[in-house]
Amino acid sequence: MTCGKRTTARDNPLPLRWQRESSTVSRARFGTFAGVFTPTVLTILGIILFLRLGWVVGQAGLLGSIVIILIASAISLITGFSLSSIATNMHVRVGGAYYMISRTLGIEIGGAIGLPLYLSQAISVAFYIIGFSEAFTSVMPMVDARLLSTGIAVTFGLLAYVGADFTLKIQYLVLMVLAAALASFFGGGWDQWVAPHVLGAAESGGVPFWHVFAIFFPAVTGITVGLSMSGDLKDPRRSIPHGTLAAIGITTAIYIASALWLATHATTGQLIDDNLIMQKIARWPFLILLGVWLATLSSALGSVVAAPRTLQAVSHDRVVPRIFGSQLGSATEPRFAVLVTTVIAVSVIWAGDLNFVAPIITMFFLNTYGMINLSAGIESFVGNPSFRPRFSVPW
Numbered sequence: 001m002t003c004g005k006r007t008t009a010r011d012n013p014l015p016l017r018w019q020r021e022s023s024t025v026s027r028a029r030f031g032t033f034a035g036v037f038t039p040t041v042l043t044i045l046g047i048i049l050f051l052r053l054g055w056v057v058g059q060a061g062l063l064g065s066i067v068i069i070l071i072a073s074a075i076s077l078i079t080g081f082s083l084s085s086i087a088t089n090m091h092v093r094v095g096g097a098y099y100m101i102s103r104t105l106g107i108e109i110g111g112a113i114g115l116p117l118y119l120s121q122a123i124s125v126a127f128y129i130i131g132f133s134e135a136f137t138s139v140m141p142m143v144d145a146r147l148l149s150t151g152i153a154v155t156f157g158l159l160a161y162v163g164a165d166f167t168l169k170i171q172y173l174v175l176m177v178l179a180a181a182l183a184s185f186f187g188g189g190w191d192q193w194v195a196p197h198v199l200g201a202a203e204s205g206g207v208p209f210w211h212v213f214a215i216f217f218p219a220v221t222g223i224t225v226g227l228s229m230s231g232d233l234k235d236p237r238r239s240i241p242h243g244t245l246a247a248i249g250i251t252t253a254i255y256i257a258s259a260l261w262l263a264t265h266a267t268t269g270q271l272i273d274d275n276l277i278m279q280k281i282a283r284w285p286f287l288i289l290l291g292v293w294l295a296t297l298s299s300a301l302g303s304v305v306a307a308p309r310t311l312q313a314v315s316h317d318r319v320v321p322r323i324f325g326s327q328l329g330s331a332t333e334p335r336f337a338v339l340v341t342t343v344i345a346v347s348v349i350w351a352g353d354l355n356f357v358a359p360i361i362t363m364f365f366l367n368t369y370g371m372i373n374l375s376a377g378i379e380s381f382v383g384n385p386s387f388r389p390r391f392s393v394p395w
Contacts, residue, residue: 035233036243038171039302043222044251045178046299047131048215050292051275051354053255054262056216058271059207062196062263066256068213073252076220079369080248081393082376083227084241088390089379092236095313096227096306097372102317104375111319113371117224118314120364121307122341126348127218127357128300129153134354135292138276149349152300157342160304161335174298181282181291182254188283189265196263206272214359219255221365223248225302241391304345308337 030036048056057065086100093099098117102110129152133145223244233239258278262271265281274280279288312334315325328335348357379387380395 030232030239031234032239032243034171036227036239037247038175039225039298039306040222040244040247041251042171042174042178042295043225043299043302044219044247045182045254046219046222046295047128047292047354048219049255049258050181050278050288050295051131051135052215052358053219053258054266054271054277055275056212057259057262058197058268059212060209061198062259063198064209064212065259065263068209068216069252069255069259071213072217072220073248073255075366075369076223077245077248077252079372080223080241080244081391082373083223083244084391085376085380085389085393086372087240088237089387090237092233092240093313094309094316096310097224097368098310098313101371101375104379105371107317107319109371111314111317113368114310114314114317114319116364117368118307118310119344120221120361120368121224121303121310122344123348123357123361123364124218124221124303125153125156125300125307125341125345127354127361128296128303129156129345130349130354130357132293132296132300135276135289135296139289146350150346152297153304153342153345153349156301156304157338157345159301160308160338160341161333163330163333171298171302174294177287177294178291181287181295182258184282184284184287184291185258185278186261189261189281192265192281194264194267197268211359214362215355217362217365218358220248220251221361222251222299224365224368225299225306237390304338304341307341308334311337311340 053065056068060068083097083100086104090100090103095102095114098110098114101113104110126149129149130145132152133149136148137143137145227240227244261281262277266274266277270277270280276288276292279285282288311320312325314320315322315337324337324340325334326336327333351357376393377395380393
């Protein structure tokens with residue numbers, strides 16, 4: 001008995017017609033690499049890596065930045081373990097983290113988490129687009145950043161309205177460009193070494209440690225993008241653990257290596273003042289620009305595909321009006337939720353800049369991660385006989 005949460009009252013307390021509608025959303029189109037690993041890696045290795053990691057190293061110092069990376073990655077890894085445990089105990093359908101929490105702790109608690117989770121994903125769309133515009137206007141200053149961001153948000157909303165297949169297919173190209181950009185970064189700077197500032201500028205009146213942490217933390221929130229595609233995976237109980245944990249391990253190593261390289265190839269002032277310091281160090285600077293452009297755009301595209309699926313799952317459980325789960329004639333896409341997500345993204349774009357949005361995303365995701373870990377911990381601690389995951393984790 002691999003799934004103990006299959007009773008009507010607990011697993012899906014909905015009328016039969018809603019259960020049928022919910023079950024038809026599972027399309028089973030993507031495997032581990034395309035559906036989980038690739039979108040997770042591209043979201044993690046995006047805007048923070050290219051535009052804010054140098055600032056983090058400059059503010060917190062080499063030692064402090066590594067501590068920040070390790071703390072954030074540890075939170076992500078523990079949450080990845082919890083996700084893997086819950087995912088291998090049930091048939092995961094549309095909704096990703098929301099579905100897991102609501103089927104473990106109940107619809108009431110799941111609904112309280114589902115809405116903040118959706119908002120964090122919707123705000124992430126704006127976050128990544130703002131990052132792209134910041135990088136783009138650094139070389140094309142005559143372009144209005146907010147108008148550019150608005151145009152991209154609307155375009156991506158249209159792409160998500162049409163379908164998710166295209167958005168996931170182009171990520172293979174982005175992954176190759178990202179690999180080339182990292183190779184260019186580590187291939188440069190061999191003739192320009194500096195003594196790293198171990199403690200950083202914060203010791204002399206800079207930005208406080210935990211504020212720097214709040215700016216960095218959105219870097220590790222990419223695990224929810226792959227998870228949100230749960231309803232489209234061929235085998236979510238296999239793909240979610242394998243894809244998520246592999247992505248966390250690889251990206252953590254890349255972040256630590258990048259922090260070390262930045263600290264030894266630029267002064268504290270350069271790291272703090274120049275958001276594109278990676279471009280100055282790289283062997284082929286254009287690849288860094290291309291990498292940050294494509295990585296931020298792919299992250300935004302992944303989020304604009306993932307967020308509506310969370311809202312759709314919340315709607316199926318009647319936490320919000322059922323209209324939010326409407327597919328408006330599509331066989332696979334939650335089109336009404338896509339429209340709502342696009343409106344939210346555009347609103348956030350006009351509300352503030354990158355440093356304004358990042359701490360908001362951090363608060364939302366920390367809340368969600370905490371509830372995911374609480375769900376897995378409670379089930380394991382109380383010894384629920386129906387909680388028998390294939391991926392077992394000590395409570």
